Amino acid sequence: MTPNEYLSKILDEQTLAEDSDELKQLRERRQDVEDLLRADFGSSPTIRYGGSKSKGTMIKEAYDLDVICYFPRDDDDAGGTLESIFENVKKSLAKKYIVVPKTSAIRLQGQNYQDFHVDVVPGRFVDDNKEDAFLHRTTGEKKRLKTNLDLHIEHVKDSGVVSSIRLVKLWRIRRGLSIKHFALELLTIEVLKGKKSKSVDAQLEYLWQKLRDEVESIKIEDPANPSGNDLAELLNDAVRQELSTAASSTLAAIDRDGWEGVFGKLATTSEKKAAVIEAARAVSAPSRPWCHC
Template sequence: MTPNEYLQKILKQQSLSNDSPEIKAIRKEKEIVEEILRKEFSESNPTIRYGGSKAKGTMIKESYDLDIVCYFKHDDKNAGDTLKEIYANMKQALEDKYYVEPKTSALRLKGKDTDNFQQDFHIDVVPGRFVNDKNYDVFLYQSIGDKEYLKTNIEKHITHISDSGLHNVIKLIKYWKIRWGIFGLKTFVLELLVIKVLESINNERLDELLTKFWQELKDNVNNIKVEDPANPIGNDLSTHFGTSIKNQLSSISRGALDQIDNDNWESIFGPIQDKDEYNNIAITTAISSQKRNSAKPWSY
C-alpha cells in the first residue's frame, strides 16, 4: 500500500456520511433546537442554519461538532437590545431543555435529564445579529476579550475553505491534531494555517501535501501569519497562534517528518481498522469518556 492509498483509507475511516449514527443524532437534536428557538423568538424570525465544520465539509469522526448559527436582523430588538442580551436570552430559552455551557461566543448543549445528564450533544449554538439589511456580515457577542463583539461572516469562511480545495488535507491535519494532543490550537486557526501554507502548491497527493505542511511548520512557523478572511484587520488571531503553540507545532511536525523518513505513516495516524472494529472502539471510548467526565446530578 502506498502512503497516498493509506491516507485515503484513513480519510474513509474518519468520514461521516449523512446516514451515519452520529450525523443522524445531531440532525435530530438540531431540529429540536431550531423548534425551541423559532418558538421563543417567533416575532424575530431568525436565520438558522448549519455552521462550522459541517457547513465547511471538514468534519471528522474522531471529533465532530455541529455549529447552529441563529442570526437576527440588524434592526430587531425583540431578541434583545444588545448582543449580550441576545446571548443571555438565547441561553435562557435553551435551559429548559438542556444544560447550557457558555463559551466565548457560543452555547454548548449537554443533557439535562437524569438519563442523559451532562451528555455532550456535540452542538454549539451561536447567536448573532446581522450588521445591516444585506444579511451578510454578522456581529457576535464575546464574553471574553477586550471588546464585547466580533464582526465575522460564515459565508466567507465556507467559501475560503471551499475555494482552497484542501478539505481532505484539513481533515487529516485535524485528526493529527487530536492524536498528537495539540489542544491549545483552535480548529479554525488550524484550517487557516493549512490553507496559508499550501494554497500555492499544485499537488493532489496527500502524502506530499502533508509532508510540505509539516516541513514548513518545522522550519518556518515563526514567520507564518494567519488572518480571518471575514475580517482580517478587526479579528486579531495572534493570541490564538502565539509563540507557545508555534513551538509545539514545530516540534511535533519534526516528529511527524522523522516517522515519514522511516516510512512509518501508521505511527502518525494509526492503523487501518475495519468498519466493525472502528465502531466498537468508538462506542467503547465514548462510554468510557462519558463515565469519566460526566458529573452526576447528586454531586451538585
C-alpha cells in the first residue's frame, strides 16, 4: 500500500457517513436548536451550519458542529449590542440546555453535562448583503470580531488541500496540540499554497518540514478580515514552538515506522475490538474504575 492509499483509508475511517448515528444526532440537535431560537426570535435570524460541517473538514474523532445564528443589521429584537445578542441567544438556549460560553460561541450540554458537540455562534450582519458579520468576544481586549462564513468556506474549499487539512486536524487532536483549529487550518492552506498538485503524503511532509524548520516565518491572516483580526495570539511563540517540536517528532516517526507511526495501523472494527481485549490482557497492573456516588 502506498502512503497515499494508506492516508486515503485513514480519511475514510474518519469520515462520518451521512446515515451515521453521529450525523443523525447532530442534525436532530441542529433542528432542535433552530426551533428554540425561532420560537424566541422568529424568522429574522439566519441559522445555518458553519465550521467544519460547512467546509467539508469534519473528522470522526472531533466532530463538533457549529451552528451560526446571525441577526439582520437593523433587527434589535435579540438585543441592541453584540453582547446583548450573545446573552439573549444564550438565555434562549438555556431553556433546554446547559450552556457554556466560549470565546464567540455557546457550547451546548445536556442536563447531565453530556456534551452534544454543538456550538451556537450568535452574531449580527454588518449590512444588508448578509455576508460580513460581527461576533461578540467574551475574552480578550477586543470585544468584537468581524467574520464572513462564506469567505471562510470558499477559502478552504478553493485551497485544494482539504484532505491534508482533515489529516492535520486529526494530527492536532492526537498530538494534543494547543493551537486553535481555525489557525492551523489557515496555516496549512498558507504553507501548502502552490502545492495542491502534490500527493497528500508529500503535502503533509512538506508542511511538517516547514513547521520544523521555518515556523517563525509563517504568517497567517483571516481571509474575512485580513487587516482587522489580529491572529498573532493564536500563533504566539509558545504555539509555534509546540508545532515545531511536534512536526519534528512526527517526521522522525515517519522515518522510523512509516506512516503508521503517525496515524496507527488500519483496522476494521472487529480488529480494533480484538486489540482492545488483547491490550487489556496485556495489562500487568490491573485497576478497575469505581464510582463514589
